[in-house]
Amino acid sequence: MAQIEFDERLRRIQRRNRRLSRGAVPYIDSTGLVTFRPKRRGLRLPLRGLLLVAAGFVVFKGLVLAHLGQELYEDRLALLRSGTVIEQGGAWAMQIDPATEWVAAQLWPFLN
Numbered sequence: 001m002a003q004i005e006f007d008e009r010l011r012r013i014q015r016r017n018r019r020l021s022r023g024a025v026p027y028i029d030s031t032g033l034v035t036f037r038p039k040r041r042g043l044r045l046p047l048r049g050l051l052l053v054a055a056g057f058v059v060f061k062g063l064v065l066a067h068l069g070q071e072l073y074e075d076r077l078a079l080l081r082s083g084t085v086i087e088q089g090g091a092w093a094m095q096i097d098p099a100t101e102w103v104a105a106q107l108w109p110f111l112n
């Protein structure tokens with residue numbers, strides 16, 4: 001039993017050392033002890049940045065919708081839908097959704 005626990009602990013230590021050999025970041029714990037943690041590997045998506053871009057896009061769509069009005073906005077989307085593949089993709093991205101309608105309703109008093 002003791003040998004099995006020792007072997008498992010040895011495997012954990014060797015795995016941690018392999019990860020640390022690929023790069024490490026110093027970390028200070030609550031007691032002030034400096035330890036090293038392995039660097040994260042792989043592609044990390046900046047979630048906050050992606051959410052800010054998406055929110056900015058919805059605000060942009062709402063601003064355009066509030067400025068043009070729904071009828072003119074739909075007319076321009078219809079023109080995009082009859083265009084090239086890229087224009088059709090733009091029409092799909094710019095279509096009116098509930099979030100865009102809400103933003104437009106909030107911005108409309110400031111634009112008119």
